[in-house]
Amino acid sequence: EWPVGQEATWKTALKANDVDEDDVQGVANTIVRHVTTSLARQAGNMDTIAAYQATALSVRDQLIKRWNETTSYHTARAPKRIYYFSIEWLIGRSLDNAVLNLGMKNTYEDASRKLGFNFEDLLNEERDAALGNGGLGRLAACYIDSMATLSLPGWGYGLRYNYGIFKQMLSKTGEQLEAPDPWLDRENPWEIARLDVAYPIRFYGNVEPVANSDKAVWSGGMECLAVAYDTPIPGYATKNCANIRLWSAKPVQGFDLNSFNAGNYEASVHASSEVGNITQVLYPNDNMYQGKLLRLQQQYLWCSASLQDILRRFTKLELPWTQLPDYICIQMNDTHPTIVIAELMRILIDEEDISYDQAWKITTKVFAYTNHTVLPEALEKWEVSLFEKLLPRHLQIIYRINHDFLQQVAKRWPNDNDRLARMSIIEEGTPKYVRMAYLAIVGSFKVNGVAELHSQLLQATIFKDFVEFKGRDHFTNVTNGITPRRWLLQCNPELSALITHSLGSEAWLTNAQLLKNLIPMAEQKEFRKAFDIIKQNNKRRLAEVIEQELGITLNPRSVFAAQIKRMHEYKRQTLNIFAIIHRYLEIKKASPADRKKIQPWTFIFAGKAAPGYYIAKLVIRLIVNVGKIVNNDQDVGDLLKVVFIPDYSVSIAEVLIPAADISVQISTAGTEASGTSNMKLALNGALLLGTVDGANIEIAEDAGEDQCFMFGYLNDQVQQVRYNNSYNPTPLEQRSPELAAVFKHIESGAFGDAGIYDSLLKTVYEHDYYLVSNDFGSYLAAQKLVDELWGGDPEEWTRKAIITSCSMGDFSSDRSVQDYADGIWGVESERVPDN
Ligand code: GL7
Incomplete structure (x- = not known):
C-alpha cells in the first residue's frame, strides 16, 4: 500500500489535509493557505x-480528493464504463454548484464571512466556462452532473477551447457585435493540467497498403x-466525482525539424x-453545419486522443479485444464525434493486427448515437476531397464500411438503385460528400432522438430507410432532462427551501419524482401564498439587475414572459416580437378607460x-x-416593456429562469427537437x-394541458400549410390582417429607417417557411387566455404554477441518464463507499 517511506508518516500527512464538512475554521485555514501560497499574496x-x-482552490482540493477516491475505486472494480463524447460543454460557473453538491455551502459561507x-x-x-452554443452543450453539462450523482463510472470527453462562445454586445442601433471570450486569461481554478497525459495525432500524410492483409x-x-x-x-450526496x-492541441517536440520543414527554423x-x-476557438453555430477544415481537425484530434486514452485504460486489464464492448460504451452527442468509429477501426486493424471483419464486429458494439435535430442545414456532410486530404486512411475505411453496408442493402432489396443512392454513406454528385449521420447509424448499436415527437420524426422521415434496414429496435427515444441541482437548488434557493x-x-x-407529492399543496392558500412570495422576490431580484445593467424599470406586477434561447428563424422570436408590436398598437388605440x-x-x-x-441578427435589431x-x-407606461438582455449565458439564465411567469416556446411544430429551457x-x-x-x-402531458397555453398548427399539418404558402400563396393581408398591420407599422419607419427590416419581412411575405403568418392569430388568442387568467384569477395562476413545477420530475436529467444507463449503455452504479 505505501510504496515508499513510513506508513505512519503518510497517514498523518493525509489526515492533516482533511477538512470536515462543517469545520468552518478548517475551511478558512485552507482558503488563507491558498492566498498565501498558491496565489503568492x-x-x-x-x-x-x-x-x-483561493476559495475555488480550496473547493478544488475537496474535489480532487473525491476524484482520486473514485478513480481508485473504479480502477480496482473494473466495471463497464460509459464515455460521453461532446464537442461542447456549456458548464457555466462552478463554485456555487460545487459547494452545494459537496453539501458544504453553509460552511463556505461562514468561512468567507469570518x-x-x-x-x-x-x-x-467567477467567469462562465462557456464552451458551448446552446441546448446541446448545456445538455452535456447536465448529464455529467447526473452521471456523477448516480455514481456511474463515466467520463466526459471534449475540447479545451481557448475562446468560448463569443461575447455579445449591442451597438447603439441595436446590432449584435461579437467580441472574443478569452476565458482562460484568468487562471482557471477548476482544471488540472495533465501535461503527462498527451497523445500523438496525425493529419494529412500518405497511406501504403500492406500486402495480403486489411492493414495499411x-x-x-x-x-x-x-x-x-x-x-x-x-x-450530489455521493462521494463520487466524475471528470470532463x-x-x-500542442506542437510535438522537435516538431517538423526533419520531415516537414528541414532546415527552415522560422x-x-x-x-x-x-x-x-x-x-483556439469554439465554432459559434447552433443547428447549422459549416464544412470547415479546422472543424474537422478539431473533431479528429478530440476523438483520436479520447479513444487512445480509453484504449490505454482498457489494455491495462489485459483482456482480448473481443471483450472491449463489455468494458466500454461511447455515447456520441450528435454526429460531431462520428469519425471515432473509423478511428477505432483503424487502430484495431492497422495497429492491433485484427482482421477487418473482426474489428467491425467489435466496433459496432461500442458506439451509440444521439441525434439532436432534423433540420437539414444542421446535418454534417464532409466534402470527400477535404476529408481525403486530412484523413486519407479514414476515408478508405469509410469506403469499405459503405461498400459492405450497401452490399447488404442490395441483397435485401435487389435492383433498388434509388434506395442504394439514398442510403449510401457517400453522397454521389459533384462534389461528393460523406454523410456523417449515416455513418453514425451504421456504426452504432443504438440511435436515439431527444423527445418523443423528435424520435418519431427521425424514424418516419430522415432515417426511415435505416429503420427498415436495421429494424425498429435499433432506434429509441430518450427524452432530455435538466439537473435539478443547478436548475432549482442553486438558481432558486427560496423555492428549494420551501x-x-x-x-x-x-x-x-436525487429523486425528483417526489416533487409530485406536493401537487395537493396547490389547493392550500398558505402554500400558494408562500410560493407566490418567492416568485415575487425572484422577479424583484431580476428587475434590480435589469434596472442596474440596462436602465429599464420593470413593473414586477406584470407578466414576465421569457424567450431565452439562441436566435433562430425556426424558434420564431419573430412571432413573439410581431405579437408585441400588435399589443403596442392595441394599447395606443385604446382609450384611457380601456387601457385600465x-x-x-x-x-x-x-x-x-x-x-x-x-x-437572426436583424431580429435582434428589431427587438x-x-x-x-x-x-x-x-x-x-407600465403596460408593456420589452427587454433584450445582451450576452445570454448560463449564469444569466440562473437569474432569469426563477423570475419568469410565462415560458415562451413557440418553434414551428416539428422543428425543435426537444428544447430544455422549457423544462x-x-x-x-x-x-x-x-x-x-x-x-x-411531454411537459404539457405531465403538467396537464389545463396548466398550459398551447397553440399553432400541428406537425402533421405543417407540410401542407408550407406547401400552400409557397405554391398557392395568398396575400399576407388575407392570411393575417393583424400581422399585415404590424408589418405596415414596421415599414413606416417606426423602429428605425424604413427598409432596414425588408429582408426579414420578406421571409414572411414570401414562402413563410416557418409559418409565422399562419400561427400569428392563434398565438394572439393564446396570449389573450393568459391575459384573462392573469387579470381574472391570480390564485388560480399560482395554483397552475405549483402544479406545473411539481409535475416536472420526469425532466430531471437523472431520469434521462438512468434511461441511457439501463436501455443503452449497460452500465451500473459504482458508488464509492462512504468510509
Ligand atoms: C439541439 C436542439 O435544437 C434542441 O431542441 C435540443 O434540446 C438540444 C439538446 O438535445 O439539441 N440540437 C442542436 O443541434 N442544438 C441543440 O440545441 C444546437
Whole structure:
C-alpha cells in the first residue's frame, strides 16, 4: 500500500489535509493557505478576486480528493464504463454548484464571512466556462452532473477551447457585435493540467497498403499532441466525482525539424503555432453545419486522443479485444464525434493486427448515437476531397464500411438503385460528400432522438430507410432532462427551501419524482401564498439587475414572459416580437378607460445569433428598437416593456429562469427537437405558452394541458400549410390582417429607417417557411387566455404554477441518464463507499 517511506508518516500527512464538512475554521485555514501560497499574496492583500480564487482552490482540493477516491475505486472494480463524447460543454460557473453538491455551502459561507467576505460576491467573480452554443452543450453539462450523482463510472470527453462562445454586445442601433471570450486569461481554478497525459495525432500524410492483409501504414503529414486537462465534477450526496477530460492541441517536440520543414527554423516555428490554432476557438453555430477544415481537425484530434486514452485504460486489464464492448460504451452527442468509429477501426486493424471483419464486429458494439435535430442545414456532410486530404486512411475505411453496408442493402432489396443512392454513406454528385449521420447509424448499436415527437420524426422521415434496414429496435427515444441541482437548488434557493420544508426532506434532489407529492399543496392558500412570495422576490431580484445593467424599470406586477434561447428563424422570436408590436398598437388605440383593462406584460428576450446569420441578427435589431420605442412611450407606461438582455449565458439564465411567469416556446411544430429551457422554466413555476413541438408536448402531458397555453398548427399539418404558402400563396393581408398591420407599422419607419427590416419581412411575405403568418392569430388568442387568467384569477395562476413545477420530475436529467444507463449503455452504479 505505501510504496515508499513510513506508513505512519503518510497517514498523518493525509489526515492533516482533511477538512470536515462543517469545520468552518478548517475551511478558512485552507482558503488563507491558498492566498498565501498558491496565489503568492500577503494575507492582508486579499481582494474579492483573490478571495474567490483561493476559495475555488480550496473547493478544488475537496474535489480532487473525491476524484482520486473514485478513480481508485473504479480502477480496482473494473466495471463497464460509459464515455460521453461532446464537442461542447456549456458548464457555466462552478463554485456555487460545487459547494452545494459537496453539501458544504453553509460552511463556505461562514468561512468567507469570518474572513471578511460575502460569499455571494465571491460567486460573482467567477467567469462562465462557456464552451458551448446552446441546448446541446448545456445538455452535456447536465448529464455529467447526473452521471456523477448516480455514481456511474463515466467520463466526459471534449475540447479545451481557448475562446468560448463569443461575447455579445449591442451597438447603439441595436446590432449584435461579437467580441472574443478569452476565458482562460484568468487562471482557471477548476482544471488540472495533465501535461503527462498527451497523445500523438496525425493529419494529412500518405497511406501504403500492406500486402495480403486489411492493414495499411499511414505516415508523414503533420503530427501534433493532444494534452489532457481535467475538470472534476462532483455528484450530489455521493462521494463520487466524475471528470470532463478536455484536450488542448500542442506542437510535438522537435516538431517538423526533419520531415516537414528541414532546415527552415522560422517556418517550423510558424507551423507549430498553426497546431495551436486547432483548439483556439469554439465554432459559434447552433443547428447549422459549416464544412470547415479546422472543424474537422478539431473533431479528429478530440476523438483520436479520447479513444487512445480509453484504449490505454482498457489494455491495462489485459483482456482480448473481443471483450472491449463489455468494458466500454461511447455515447456520441450528435454526429460531431462520428469519425471515432473509423478511428477505432483503424487502430484495431492497422495497429492491433485484427482482421477487418473482426474489428467491425467489435466496433459496432461500442458506439451509440444521439441525434439532436432534423433540420437539414444542421446535418454534417464532409466534402470527400477535404476529408481525403486530412484523413486519407479514414476515408478508405469509410469506403469499405459503405461498400459492405450497401452490399447488404442490395441483397435485401435487389435492383433498388434509388434506395442504394439514398442510403449510401457517400453522397454521389459533384462534389461528393460523406454523410456523417449515416455513418453514425451504421456504426452504432443504438440511435436515439431527444423527445418523443423528435424520435418519431427521425424514424418516419430522415432515417426511415435505416429503420427498415436495421429494424425498429435499433432506434429509441430518450427524452432530455435538466439537473435539478443547478436548475432549482442553486438558481432558486427560496423555492428549494420551501420544497424541502414541505416534503420534510432533501430527497427530491436525487429523486425528483417526489416533487409530485406536493401537487395537493396547490389547493392550500398558505402554500400558494408562500410560493407566490418567492416568485415575487425572484422577479424583484431580476428587475434590480435589469434596472442596474440596462436602465429599464420593470413593473414586477406584470407578466414576465421569457424567450431565452439562441436566435433562430425556426424558434420564431419573430412571432413573439410581431405579437408585441400588435399589443403596442392595441394599447395606443385604446382609450384611457380601456387601457385600465389591459394586463401588463414584460417580454424578456436573451440569446445570441450566429455571427454569419444575417436574418437572426436583424431580429435582434428589431427587438432592441421596438424596446426603445415602447419602453419610453408615455401612453404605454407600465403596460408593456420589452427587454433584450445582451450576452445570454448560463449564469444569466440562473437569474432569469426563477423570475419568469410565462415560458415562451413557440418553434414551428416539428422543428425543435426537444428544447430544455422549457423544462427549466416549468420547474421554476413558469406556465408554458407554446406550440405542440419537442418536449413541450411531454411537459404539457405531465403538467396537464389545463396548466398550459398551447397553440399553432400541428406537425402533421405543417407540410401542407408550407406547401400552400409557397405554391398557392395568398396575400399576407388575407392570411393575417393583424400581422399585415404590424408589418405596415414596421415599414413606416417606426423602429428605425424604413427598409432596414425588408429582408426579414420578406421571409414572411414570401414562402413563410416557418409559418409565422399562419400561427400569428392563434398565438394572439393564446396570449389573450393568459391575459384573462392573469387579470381574472391570480390564485388560480399560482395554483397552475405549483402544479406545473411539481409535475416536472420526469425532466430531471437523472431520469434521462438512468434511461441511457439501463436501455443503452449497460452500465451500473459504482458508488464509492462512504468510509
Ligand atoms: C439541439 C436542439 O435544437 C434542441 O431542441 C435540443 O434540446 C438540444 C439538446 O438535445 O439539441 N440540437 C442542436 O443541434 N442544438 C441543440 O440545441 C444546437
